[in-house]
Amino acid sequence: MKKTFTLQLSPKEAYDPEIFKQVVLKKAGLKSDEKDCSVRQIKRSIDARGRNVKVNVEAELFFHEPPTPRFDPPTKYQSVKNSDPIIIVGAGPAGLFAALRAIELGVKPIVIERGKDVQSRRRDLAAINKDHFVNPDSNYCFGEGGAGTYSDGKLYTRSKKRGDVRRIMEILVAHGATEEILVDAHPHIGTNKLPVLVTKLRESILDAGGEVLFDTRVEDFVIEENELKGVVTQDGEKIHGLGVILATGHSARDIFELLHAKNVLIEAKPFALGVRIEHSQNLIDQIQYHCEVDRGPYLPASSYSLVQQTQFKGKQRGVFSFCMCPGGFIVPAATSPGELVVNGMSPSRRDSKFANSGMVVAVELEDLPQYQKYGPLAAMHFQAEIEKKAWEVGGKTQVAPAQRMMDFVNRKSSSTLLDTSYQPGLASSNMDEVLPDFIAERMRFAFKAFGQKMKGYLTNEAQLIGVESRTSSPVRVPRDRESFEHPELKRLYPCGEGAGYAGGIVSAAMDGERCAEKLIEAYVKA
Structure with missing residues (x-):
């Protein structure tokens, strides 16, 4: 038997697991020492409007049956090692989730990140704090996971229309985030736990045959007949793909300057x-x-x-x-x-x-x-x-x-x-x-x-x-509302915070997924 309850509790009742269980059992009319049951919270929010703080909780009670899983974990990603590639510039939330979605759709992502992997990046952060030395390719904004890795890790977003918020949360839990993020009204992960999670997201991409290139800065584009066919790195290497998802974050000024120099339409943005x-x-x-x-x-x-x-x-x-x-x-x-x-x-x-x-x-x-x-x-x-x-x-x-x-x-x-x-x-x-x-x-x-x-x-x-000053991008890279493609340069898909279409980990992740879907729908043969 499964029952659901809506409760308004004191902080002690809501956050002490044993006391919470007793409250639910009493509400259900069961004995406090009942063995064959389990309880859990499925939604939780704090109401501090009154003098006494209350916690609103939606709870589930399972009696004489095991609790059902909170969600179905994603199946193992298929191998895309030999599939057609798309290029994703930037390994922040938008880029990483675009890569995972591309894999689900049978396409190989090549993720290009100017900064270092999340562990190596720590030394450059220490150098900023202690020695005041700023590495322009590896800092609190650039590197694996983007600016979101070293942030509060807030996962609250109002961007419901951008995609499936619950799906993003479940992917994060599958890669190591606590299930509490599925419960709290304003979930967060924390900067101490995000690096491990980001590493696991990268491992999923690599295990499926995708590529993640660190210390690789895009310095030019390969444009042929008004189509973006690839990018050129700082070493002069040309990397080709069926299209480019540009997910560089809000601080990649050199990319904005490159777009402007190439006469690719961009706009000043409030x-x-x-x-x-x-x-x-x-x-x-x-x-x-x-x-x-x-x-x-x-x-x-x-x-x-x-x-x-x-x-x-x-x-x-x-x-x-x-x-x-x-x-x-x-x-x-x-x-x-x-x-x-x-x-x-x-x-x-x-x-x-x-x-x-x-x-x-x-x-x-x-x-x-x-x-x-x-x-x-x-x-x-x-x-x-x-x-x-x-x-x-x-x-x-x-x-x-x-x-x-x-x-x-x-x-x-x-x-x-x-x-x-x-x-x-x-x-x-x-x-x-x-x-x-x-x-x-x-x-x-x-x-x-x-x-x-x-x-x-x-x-x-x-x-x-x-x-x-880095609240959002001061530049918008425009795209069509329906196709998500740049209105003038074909095969360019502006994405996430840097293009002016997201504002946080979850909204950027959802935008990354949708950009991958749109590019693949347009340019990958069924």
């Missing part, structure tokens, strides 16, 4: 830019969970989501939190020497004493009149100039400019800074030296509003660390 703001996790917990001391042993580190519309010189723009990382760390995310970029990540336990979030302002193309001379690269040049300025203000290393929150609002220099999770270190700076007026003034207004929405959020016990 994006968002601002700072990372860092509070103590305990303060955010006290605000969100209404607790006086700490959140206790059962609740996870709390998060927040904030948005505020602002006016500046007659123009309305949104200011919003982005990629909030509870119990996380701020990391240096530059992709070239001479620039400074910050991002956030969290381990699976989210047990750092810090909470950080991007706090960014929407940037429209009309905000950048002096950059219009760069055409479709206008927003990219603006982004790059701000990152260079942050590097200069911080001292021309990976030390980041920082300012306490109330000091920034009050236009006051910070005589001291707070402890931080950002390893390269902070330099007390006036963030107005880094941020343009139209961004800084909007942030000041929004911070005051956020302080009203979350009492205690606006405080000098928080600090701004700059700059958060």
